[in-house]
Amino acid sequence: MLRSDYPGQFCSIAKSLEVIGERWSLLIVRDILNGHRRFGELQQSLGIARNVLSARLQRLVDEGILERRAYQESPPRHEYFLTEKGLDLWPALIALMHWGDRYSSGPDGPPRLIVHKECGGEVSERGICERCGEVLHARDARQVPGPGWEAAVGAGAGASVSGGRGDGEIS
Amino acid sequence: MLRSDYPGQFCSIAKSLEVIGERWSLLIVRDILNGHRRFGELQQSLGIARNVLSARLQRLVDEGILERRAYQESPPRHEYFLTEKGLDLWPALIALMHWGDRYSSGPDGPPRLIVHKECGGEVSERGICERCGEVLHARDARQVPGPGWEAAVGAGAGASVSGGRGDGEIS
DNA sequence: GCCGTCGGTTTCGTCAAGCAACCTATTGCG
DNA sequence: CGCAATAGGTTGCTTGACGAAACCGACGGC
Structure with a gap:
């Protein structure tokens, strides 16, 4: 999606779609629900461009749908988990x-x-x-x-x- | 959305999103569910660009989610109704x-x-x-x-x- | 004749999606 | 050490969907 807001809409469906209506977002949630947690796994499973995946993960973390946890330092590596909001x-x-x-x-x-x-x-x-x-x-x-x-x-x-x-x- | 397919995905969620994952599509369905049936009503209620609304309606009709019924001839005027597939x-x-x-x-x-x-x-x-x-x-x-x-x-x-x-x- | 309405279609500029190439840090191997 | 591979991104470029506005064609009212 281009702009992620639906201006003038006063409706919870529109609010939801602002967050998870973007292309790939729901599929990322689905994949994490299915046990894929790492960048590479998601990228391979979805066939999504890496920059887009990076942007979506960032957005989903910002929105409180995903949580990013480090599983090692140097080099920093992370796994993505669903929050309660994401599980819902x-x-x-x-x-x-x-x-x-x-x-x-x-x-x-x-x-x-x-x-x-x-x-x-x-x-x-x-x-x-x-x-x-x-x-x-x-x-x-x-x-x-x-x-x-x-x-x-x-x-x-x-x-x-x-x-x-x-x-x-x-x- | 750009392309409306998720290549290589073998999943009914992806299939659904190919059809109704496009920006506005679900909001159009919602509005028709709420009793808006005509082009102008939808356009005003959603604040969507007219060409985009036109394209979305066409797509939803093609997919069998909406049905387009004439309510007068000359000039031809139509209303959009949900099919069973749309109601589902x-x-x-x-x-x-x-x-x-x-x-x-x-x-x-x-x-x-x-x-x-x-x-x-x-x-x-x-x-x-x-x-x-x-x-x-x-x-x-x-x-x-x-x-x-x-x-x-x-x-x-x-x-x-x-x-x-x-x-x-x-x- | 002129204006307004309804339901679109056309044109055009902009900005995000998609792809590929690049970058950084680390591990493994000879 | 040099070389390759892996993980997790970032950068640049191209394309194409979206949005705004103009245009259109058939009416209806005055």
Whole structure:
């Protein structure tokens, strides 16, 4: 996006979009949710230009959506974690994912599923476990390959389904 | 946004964002959900450039999110309505709105509330009526001014809270 | 005839997105 | 030591979407 504000708008949707409506922002949040934490991992997974990734990470840190933690000094190296504010984007991501599943996924079904960590039930569009009925949050769920995954892997698309480390562990 | 695709992404979130991640797209959907149906209404409510609005409407129609219906001939005049696909974006919009409410609204509270048409209960972040517990869809809810509304109206921001006609009637 | 309205399309300048190349500091290897 | 690789950026350049404003074509009212 160019300017990131929607002047004259008095609406929380517009406010949200000022922050996370920029191209790539939500995908970065998604990737960090999936366990990617380092610059290089994100860059490779997303296929985003490095300067743009740098700018987006900076913006997301400034907005309090990400936290930047050093994991070593000299040379300084950092990892990016979601704050509570960032984790709270999870319901919106789930809703968008299900919408994409419904209208854009092929005949094989959705490429990825979200399941409740505790009971293994699928998570609905509303972020509710379809097995146990619990209203879930980001930390309660993880991602697994869906029925449409293998078909697309054959076509050579995408990155690994779960993060670089222990699949989708948060924070 | 520049290019509207995220090459190499194999993820329904990315797919969704290719369609509705463009600047203004979700706000147009929101406005139509609120009862704005005509070009001029949308343009005035959003403060968007006319050429951009024209292009976005065209795109949303092409994607099957909006439907363009003539309401008179000579001169041809149209109204834009949400299709089922468009209405299904409602949970995502609700989630984004609540996120914005939580983190961007002032001390007075959210500017707008979503209520269940049938029982008048407030609608939660997950699109569930907090009074009767029903899982709602776009047609089951409408928008009303929230506690933060008057404070901001005093500051002279924004357009009317409900659409030009019978507040937020869908389709 | 003239003005205003509605729903656009065209033109044009600006500024951000995208790409590639470069930079800094450190580690590993011979 | 010299050379390469890795991680995490920064800098410059090109392109193209966005925004503002002008234009347009068909009406309606006066």
